[in-house]
Amino acid sequence: MRVVAAMSGGVDSAVAAARMLDAGHDVVGVHLALSRSAATLRESARGCCTLEDAGDARRVADRLGIPFYVWDLAERFERDVVEDFVQEYAAGRTPNPCLRCNERIKFAALLDKALALGFDGVATGHYARVLEGPSGRELHRAVDPDKDQSYVLGVLDADQLARAFFPLGGSLKAAVRQEAAERGFAVARKPDSHDICFVADGDTRGFLTRRLGERPGELVDAVSGKVVGEHAGVHGFTVGQRRGLGLERSRLDGEPRYVVGVDAPRARVLVGTADLLGVDVLEGAHLRWCGPPPWGEVVLGAQVRAHGEEVPASATVAEEVVRVRLGRRVRGVAPGQSVVLYEGSRVVGSATVTATSRAA
Template identity: 55%
Template sequence: MSGGVDSAVAAARAVEAGHEVVGVHLALSRMPGTLRTGSRGCCTIEDSMDARRAANLLGIPFYVWDFSERFKEDVVDDFVAEYAAGRTPNPCLRCNEKIKFAALLDKAIALGFDAVATGHYATLVNGPHGRELHRASAWAKDQSYVLGVLTSEQLAHCYFPLGDTPSKDLVRAEAQRRGIQVAQKPDSHDICFIPDGDTRGWLGERLERRPGEIVDESGEVLGTHDGAPGYTVGQRRGLAIGRPAAGGRPRYVLSIRPVSNQLVVGEKEQLSIGRIAGGRTSLTGEPGFDLAERFDCEVQIRAHADPVPATARLTPIDEHERTEQHRAGATHEFVVDIDLDRAEPLRGVAPGQSAVLYLGTRVLGQFTIDRALPASGREGAPGATGAQRVASP
């Protein structure tokens, strides 16, 4: 129970369904006195009090479990390390992977519970090869993307009571009818451990800022930056470039080179991506077909992005295409080609982002993007984003 309306209604529905329910709030902050600023952030003392009031109203036991150390190691430290390596991570997926459906679920099962219920908008379906994760009925609120890191073993112990609810307004109205005080509480947003939303400033306090060059794809130096961490592919603001592009068009970050500490910039059209590839893969269950053979799917690269039609395959990494963004020891990667006959190219794709693969409404699995190729041409051609190629180990 995060203290928000979704988890409160999810708990109420679980009670109403006849389950034995215990409310648990996760203390994730190492600064427990910190209060939310407006609707930013979550998991604060204020939120835990909201969760406790909802649990008291429902007549269920309530506990606060301190996972702050595990959260720091698995989510916050990972977030910092990814930016230091020139990648743009998604901490919400890491939190679901490492905290809510790993540390929390492991503890719950050890204590004799059958499942962890949350207020996520997603649905579970019993398929021919076991339990499957699907999109929620309300696509506008669908949160299956951030659950794409879950495994079949974890899904067997998950419960999403809100998955078939057509809209968030109906959830708020239900909370109001039930007398839950947080019925109109604003949704939390931004990164929970950066409540003021200033990611670059937050990273600047934790990573050394080494000035470096801003270059175009030919290598010509156009300006300097005060530290690559905090920049991301597709960013336009904050670039100190002395001379404008031809025709005065703005420039955008195309890639970040952590080894040479350079930002590569170019025009907006050069952000168009037709192929993505990466590792750190996981599947939500048995696919029912050979992943090594090219298959049709949809791919989504952000929580609130539209999925786009694509073809994909899981294949050994071509050592000639290995980049400094590939993780040490990685041997296989998903390679996904956007169907450009049916969809526009992806834009602003950054190494470190999570790509979730869908078969219709079903979540197949996910991978972390290591490289991205332009909508036409091959890697190394104008528009390619990601790191420079490096010698094979």
């Protein structure tokens, strides 16, 4: 098969491309230029898409003897990922940009362009497995639980999975680095990048403030309704946050306070004690199914963070909405986050959380 290997310039995508070549495929390396003004060098492990990364990817492609191209998707990345991220925070929600990038860039824009050019699919360095099931190809958790990235791939549909290849899903990360070193790849010891890739310094609040400006509002006690402080914008807060609230414990009975809700229309951030954070009912929209969609009530596992724990749950699907009842309360779940549903190791699908509550 003719396959595009998405090469970020890191160790994982380098080994993934090499394995696809070893498997006998006709491989072409592609680096995605996602920044409108790419830096020359990385500033930290969070950054990506620098000229250094593109150069690292090119050197791996040269060593493998495969063609290499840079595809400029910066404008679409800005619109579909970065701007979506900014507007979601402005609306008081907490998005996951990695899911949006996988959905709209790597397995929409990239895959669509690859297919239009006559390729059969796209290979990436994600840690996940695609296995044949009774209804077609299925997305499963990776063998390495510490590196499993099936959560951020839970937005892929069956058609995209049919064209997706994840050669690292059955390997441990240590083995991948060792293989890279044995192949002579200079990126063998390169640090892993961390999300959020377009906030290289890790200061999400600062990034959002530069985009949105200051939008002052009130910090309000969620129980009494009393105003207990002020803030510079709801975009600087997310449910479960404890630090950076600007509150003195002495004014609030000495107990630490957390963000328990964000009311963007009224520019209010609701704060309360830890016992108010736990929820066990989630409602979600923007449903994405990795295979045949479930209907009615089904018993599944639910995960609400990329590196979070799977929780036993039941899910009821009706039309374009899913209601997930968690087996226990989970703290800090915010609208805008994604809930990914599992059946064993298989990813059933995902939804964007629109509301949370507690069962009576």
